[in-house]
Amino acid sequence: MSKWISSLNQPTALVPAVAILFGLVFGGIVMLLGGFDPIAAYAALVRKVFGSSYDIGETIRTITPILFTGLAVGFAFRAGVFNIGADGQYIIGMTAATFVGIKIHLPAFLHAPLAVLVGMICGGLWGALCGYLKAYRGVHEVISAIMLNWIALFLSNYLLMKFLVEEGQQKTPNIDETASVSIGWLSEAMGGARMDWGIWIGLISVALFYILLWRTKQGYDLRAVGHNPDAAQAAGINVKTTFMKTMMISGMFAGLGGVFSVLGVFHYQVASGASEGYGFDGIAVALLGGNHPVGILFGAILFGLLTYGSAGMNFDANVPTEIVRIVIGSIIFFVASHSIITKLLKPMLSRRSTNKRKGASADGNAG
Template sequence: MLREIATGNAIISVLAVFLALVVGAIMIAFTDENVQKAAGYFFARPGDTVTAVWNSVSGAYSALFQGSIYNFRRPGFANGIRPLLDTLTFATPLIAAGLGVGLAFRVGMFNIGGRGQMLIAASAAGWVGFGWDLPWGLHMLVAVLAGMLGGALWAGIAGLLKARTGAHEVIVTIMLNYVAYYLVSFMLRTPGLLQAPGSNNPKTPAMKPTAVFPLLLGPQYSLHFGFILAIAATILVWWILSRSNLGFQFRAVGLNPNAARVAGINVSRMYVYAMLISGALVGLAGVSQVLGTVTTGFGSGIDAGIGFDAITVALLGRSTPWGIFIAGILFGAFKAGGFSMQAAQGVPIDIILVVQSLIVLFIAAPPLVRAIFRLPDPSHPRRRTVPNVTKEVTVK
């Protein structure tokens, strides 16, 4: 049992996060002014350097915790728990986009067009959100469906080109990112399309109240209905991959498309279906940004780098729905606590970006993690020793 745990993917992900935090602690210590001053007379009083390092690292990670989980300095539980709800708010689009990228991974496709899909989805949902007059509830539903449809169609272009012409989805999705960015930028500067009437700024009007996601716990918290949609999307992706015939075909194509083709699976059709669903999930992230976070109008930076962060979330979650859900919450904590760490301790926010990059580095190199922690290699299973059995022979 211990060997199965030590050679599993989950332990590699946990240790990758731990190693990234350790390297981040080293960088925090090296960039701290008090540590640098104490290091100048290290050989005279080494204890001062050790104390300065401890104060720097513990203070930074304590601020990260208080900015993302619970702030003990705020009076009352209702105020102290607010950072956790901010973390879940930041995690909502990361989970949705990570699910889209992870589902494409399971089919053997690399969807790195999250930025373009989010921009198209945000534009479609925003156009419905500020331009249509519908009753409460129905307005929000139509805006969500419009955004997801926009993301699905934009990602479906890459799936269709791969299925029909063999075009590599990485190149196609990268190019579609640029096309979407400049297309949305054009619409934001054109009156009558997305630009707010009477304004010269490249920004949309505010969303109508009937289309905005309701707040789950009242106006004092930022957590909105998009988090419920992220949970529902996680359950849906889990059901598709684990319990449906379509998910079985997805996994078969991802493992070996040639064998899947011989078994009678239409591989080209699976590529198109996978990109459509992937784009819809990434589009849900764009919808959450427009209807849940930036309801006063948005510009061309509405994606906020989430489309690329989703790749890291999918990798950390090992392309499994619940793994992506947990990874999304972790990266939401990094986003929420990073600002607190910078404000309280003066730690550069770039340290958080370095930690996220190191997580990807360590996840991409499992042999390195196994070598550091002396974990067994799953490709070399332990041989069982066969006991010596002696047979008694009776001589008559």
């Protein structure tokens, strides 16, 4: 398990770029076969995303939650943990923020930060629970996380229905205005798109992710555990607490995703029978980004563009839903299965490097 996880931790830039191209070409072929104009479809996609300030704003809004869950999954991957439970942590973070937003009344400068903080911590604790089960009870994180996702969903529904949802409703009342993290003026500037602080905190989280992992002792321990838990343990690193810490931090990222969804986008929460699946999108995003924070940022942007833009593909270019799904899926597939691309690129790259070597030795001879 940890071996293939660590193999995913290698960042490269060329490979994803080529992969996206492959995916686009492949998707184009599928559309051609289906009798649709791929150029028009991709143009519609781009138009949908960049067509107006409203669309740009809504695309950013689409990117925000998957950026957070992508960071969550990627962070855990770095320690060799597969956090499939970002979904549950997202829900718990959201629910906690909703409670603070509705039940507590404070001035804005306290209320919103408190709601964000509480949501983040609750998401983190939910993740830590999964980490605890892995470290001390030997429950594989994938199993426990899948179960905890359901528990999170239904626990959250129960709490909402019991304490917040009004009679005759499926959703909570709106959070207090003081807890909102929407940015009104920016929304207006973006043609009414739902803009909030989430994306900015997301960008800060990208930086934090990097600093935490590569600049601190904690991150060093965490990466050591991720690459080689045996050696880490032999070197005196407490692998168990590292798992817990990792899942705690991972859960905090996921929790933030949920927090900004409720405080910034909806302002209320719905008791729903199924999760929105942002945690699973996060897995794809983390894979796309090679578990590197900058990569995850780009992965989230790509995923967000495709997700939001795909509506344009079938609305403007009349490409049917099924084909759009294939196109989007194949782009993501090609990016994620980068080993295929690497293999395809390898002869080219190695030829280049041998040329270089030849060149170098020729220089050497000349000198």
